[in-house]
Amino acid sequence: MNVCVFSSSSNAIPETYFEEARNxxxxxxxxxxxxxxxxxxxxxxxxxxxxxxxxxAKTVGIIPELIHAHRLSNPNDHEQIITPNMRERKYLMRKxxxxxxxxxxxxxxxxxxxxxxxxxxxxxxxxAVVFINTNGYYNSLFEQFEKAYNETFAxxxxxxxxxxxxxxxxAITYLQQYTPSEPLAKWFNVPDKENxxxx
Numbered sequence: 001m002n003v004c005v006f007s008s009s010s011n012a013i014p015e016t017y018f019e020e021a022r023n024x025x026x027x028x029x030x031x032x033x034x035x036x037x038x039x040x041x042x043x044x045x046x047x048x049x050x051x052x053x054x055x056x057a058k059t060v061g062i063i064p065e066l067i068h069a070h071r072l073s074n075p076n077d078h079e080q081i082i083t084p085n086m087r088e089r090k091y092l093m094r095k096x097x098x099x100x101x102x103x104x105x106x107x108x109x110x111x112x113x114x115x116x117x118x119x120x121x122x123x124x125x126x127x128a129v130v131f132i133n134t135n136g137y138y139n140s141l142f143e144q145f146e147k148a149y150n151e152t153f154a155x156x157x158x159x160x161x162x163x164x165x166x167x168x169x170x171a172i173t174y175l176q177q178y179t180p181s182e183p184l185a186k187w188f189n190v191p192d193k194e195n196x197x198x199x
Contacts, residue, residue: 002060003028003175004036004097006112007044008105009072017104018047020134024103024168025051031172036097038089039063039081041074044103049074060096064089090115099128099175104137120161128178129162130171138164 005028007021021044028035028048035052038045039061049059053076061077068082083089090112094100102113116129131138142164148154160181165171 001033001098002036002096003033003099004093005048005101006109007103009040009043009045011042017134020168021047021103022051024048026055027168027172028052029055029057034058036060036093039074040072062089062092101130101171103132104134117162126180128175131164132171133164133166
């Protein structure tokens with residue numbers, strides 16, 4: 001099984017986030033799984049990848065040419081894929097993965113994990129999606145989700161499309177037990193084209 005991990009590329013963040021990233025890498029290896037990630041040699045990306053590799057997991061880094069050119073790719077990966085752009089990078093990460101996990105991260109991580117949730121909402125895939133909410137990092141995002149549910153910008157049933165774990169152990173347990181659910185209908189009320197044309 002291939003686990004895609006989205007995460008920060010910052011080295012400036014508190015150590016507690018690095019500790020959890022390393023925990024996740026070790027647990028991915030202990031589960032006999034492979035790691036698919038953004039391929040950078042900095043931040044939580046590197047911490048997770050190195051821990052996974054050192055404990056026996058295969059690591060596959062997928063990195064855009066622009067970032068690779070800045071010498072930011074991890075040379076230790078078992079497989080390195082350099083893509084022409086970010087779009088192709090994300091496509092390959094999704095295509096090659098069975099599960100998606102978001103460690104804390106910035107704009108890129110948010111964009112990546114929200115995209116896989118959106119694609120799941122639209123029934124492009126039915127793979128597990130997990131947030132690891134280290135130190136309550138994603139609490140404000142989940143408050144925004146609640147506002148979307150409360151004001152019917154999103155269906156309450158969409159809560160089942162992702163799982164919030166407090167740590168890596170909880171996340172791995174969820175992934176080990178994950179069973180794809182029935183696809184959810186995206187729209188609250190789809191207009192009837194025949195009736196619409198008569199109005």
